[in-house]
Amino acid sequence: MRRHLRRAASLLAALAAAVLAVPLLAPPAAAGPDDPLPRLPDHGYARVDRIAAALARDPVFVDPDLPTALPGADLARVRAEVRDAAAELGVPVRVVVVPNPAESESQGQGPLLARLLQQRTGTGGLYVVADARGWLDVTAFGVRRRLTAMDYEDERPPEDDRLAGLGGRIIDRIREVRALPATETPQNRGLYGTLDPFGAEHGPLRDVEPEPAGPFFLGLLLIGPAAGGALYAAVRLVRRWRRRDRTDRKRPQAPSAPSLRWLRRQAESELAALRTALVGAQGDGAANERRATEAFDAAQILFDDIGSDSDRAHDLVVVIVLARDGAAALAGNRAAPPCFVNPLHGPAERRKRIRAAGRNERRRVCAPCADAQHSRIASLTLRIPRPGGRVPHHDLTGPWVAAEYGARAPLAAEVLTHLGVES
Numbered sequence: 001m002r003r004h005l006r007r008a009a010s011l012l013a014a015l016a017a018a019v020l021a022v023p024l025l026a027p028p029a030a031a032g033p034d035d036p037l038p039r040l041p042d043h044g045y046a047r048v049d050r051i052a053a054a055l056a057r058d059p060v061f062v063d064p065d066l067p068t069a070l071p072g073a074d075l076a077r078v079r080a081e082v083r084d085a086a087a088e089l090g091v092p093v094r095v096v097v098v099p100n101p102a103e104s105e106s107q108g109q110g111p112l113l114a115r116l117l118q119q120r121t122g123t124g125g126l127y128v129v130a131d132a133r134g135w136l137d138v139t140a141f142g143v144r145r146r147l148t149a150m151d152y153e154d155e156r157p158p159e160d161d162r163l164a165g166l167g168g169r170i171i172d173r174i175r176e177v178r179a180l181p182a183t184e185t186p187q188n189r190g191l192y193g194t195l196d197p198f199g200a201e202h203g204p205l206r207d208v209e210p211e212p213a214g215p216f217f218l219g220l221l222l223i224g225p226a227a228g229g230a231l232y233a234a235v236r237l238v239r240r241w242r243r244r245d246r247t248d249r250k251r252p253q254a255p256s257a258p259s260l261r262w263l264r265r266q267a268e269s270e271l272a273a274l275r276t277a278l279v280g281a282q283g284d285g286a287a288n289e290r291r292a293t294e295a296f297d298a299a300q301i302l303f304d305d306i307g308s309d310s311d312r313a314h315d316l317v318v319v320i321v322l323a324r325d326g327a328a329a330l331a332g333n334r335a336a337p338p339c340f341v342n343p344l345h346g347p348a349e350r351r352k353r354i355r356a357a358g359r360n361e362r363r364r365v366c367a368p369c370a371d372a373q374h375s376r377i378a379s380l381t382l383r384i385p386r387p388g389g390r391v392p393h394h395d396l397t398g399p400w401v402a403a404e405y406g407a408r409a410p411l412a413a414e415v416l417t418h419l420g421v422e423s
Helices: 002-021 042-057 072-089 110-121 166-179 216-250 260-279 287-306 313-330 367-371 374-380 411-419
Strands: 060-062 093-097 125-130 136-145 182-189 350-356 359-365 383-386 389-392
Touching: 042 060, 042 093, 042 110, 060 072, 072 093, 072 125, 072 136, 072 166, 072 374, 093 110, 093 166, 110 125, 110 136, 125 166, 136 166, 166 374, 166 389, 260 287, 260 313, 287 313, 287 411, 313 383, 313 411, 350 367, 359 367
Parallel strands: 060 093, 093 125
Antiparallel strands: 125 136, 136 182, 350 359, 383 389
8 A cells, every 4th residue: 555655745846747747728749649630621631531431331441452461261261350359349349441641631640530530420349450561550449448558669661571370460450449457437449649730741840948937826726636637647656556466467468469579588587586596595406306307407498499589479388487487486386387368377276268279278378367257368478480470379289288388297397308319
């Protein structure tokens, strides 16, 4: 509780300082997320209205100029995902695949195109905009998910074929939103950027310095409500933090669609932490220390063998699992296989019937996954980045899934055997 009070006090002080520091009645330097977009001439909305009309009939719009962006099978998969996501999130979900050059009404910015569509239709929800270069932008209007936890890395297209696997990438982004922790209040995402007024796209740079302060009493009337609002916000945040402390332990915190870069960075970090912990261990050869050493050796050998191979993201998951098992051993915790829904969730505590690789069997899962509804399991499942799109980890062949990451056979020994290393 003290920590929450300190946070609230710091927040209140910062908000009050910001209110007092900003010159009163100064004009804004740039439009914020809640500012209306500049009014375009009627013909400037032609494309936006055309897309909006198409979305009213079908929540997935693919511009005729990009006929190969979503082939038939991919289009069907995206439509099914949009339908399921809308039912789960309780808001409309829309996908727009269009060329979006800088000369367009949205000036080449996907979030601004989504904002124009929302402005013209009055329909919020989740918008996924993909352009001809394969870039993805996810914009949300009133979605009850903790959107700040989203990863931006997967919005970059592959370098060789920018539209390759676009359908899979769109599905991954939607599923990532579905897997985020739910929030009590609707949240927005991607409401950044401003449109230059029509005809002023290439105008001279504007001075962004604030004007002198306005009249004192009018400013005083503004500070009072602002300070009251800051106090109210601080109280709300304290209550929210307390609720979050109680509920976060029940929610999986690991990503369900991590990027290759994230996996590599996480594996390297957890290996380094285990290495440091082993150096500081007692060195008496206790069983837990031997287990930690075996886990570290297998993880380090596998990590070195992976090198810079971009097609071994699944192996990086195994490195992370081994490093965590070694750290758990040094902490005196019993050996426990990881959650089968997502091995990055941590140790399994219970069993749940999971459909994987064509079989419906009881698997070891973490407590949050055991409590999750069956309809949410797909969005919580770890999906491995592959050249053609993401794949659920349990659909991949190999020794890691066969061993259930240590549930059926010791994972460290499986790794060494797979690499041909004598243990």
